Amino acid sequence: MSHQVFRDQLARLLVSPNAHISMRDALKDFPSDLRGRAVAGLPHTAWQLLEHIRICQWDVLEYSRNADHVSPEWPDGYWPDSVEPPDEIAWDQSVETVIAEMEELAATALDETIDALEGFAWAPEHNLMREIAIIAKHNSYHLGQLMMIRKADGH
Numbered sequence: 001m002s003h004q005v006f007r008d009q010l011a012r013l014l015v016s017p018n019a020h021i022s023m024r025d026a027l028k029d030f031p032s033d034l035r036g037r038a039v040a041g042l043p044h045t046a047w048q049l050l051e052h053i054r055i056c057q058w059d060v061l062e063y064s065r066n067a068d069h070v071s072p073e074w075p076d077g078y079w080p081d082s083v084e085p086p087d088e089i090a091w092d093q094s095v096e097t098v099i100a101e102m103e104e105l106a107a108t109a110l111d112e113t114i115d116a117l118e119g120f121a122w123a124p125e126h127n128l129m130r131e132i133a134i135i136a137k138h139n140s141y142h143l144g145q146l147m148m149i150r151k152a153d154g155h
Contacts, residue, residue: 011106013136026143027095036084039152046149049142051080054098057135061101064131067122
């Protein structure tokens with residue numbers, strides 16, 4: 001497999017729908033009445049999941065490019081304090097940030113000046129491929145939960 005094919009596939013892990021809905025499509029027009037409402041049988045609200053995705057993705061992105069990055073405290077630092085967004089603007093900003101940072105990670109995967117398999121200088125056992133795979137898996141898992149919230153409420 002060529003390096004470019006590998007890079008393309010790595011980027012697609014983040015932004016392409018592949019076997020499921022894309023993050024962009026899942027969050028587009030997410031019903032405002034569901035954003036902060038608990039759905040029976042599900043542990044988190046859509047807002048909690050969206051913010052958790054945003055915080056985790058930001059953490060991995062910063063870790064991947066900044067040796068001095070300090071991660072939030074586990075686990076509380078990775079979840080929002082509230083079950084609902086303070087307002088519609090907060091929801092929209094979180095969605096925009098999730099999409100922008102996911103696209104930034106995908107662009108980084110495509111950057112031929114970066115060796116996706118080379119360990120980071122500050123953590124030689126970790127590399128860009130590993131971090132992108134973590135985010136792709138993590139986002140996919142919580143994307144499924146977001147879709148369950150929509151389906152449980154009939155949206």
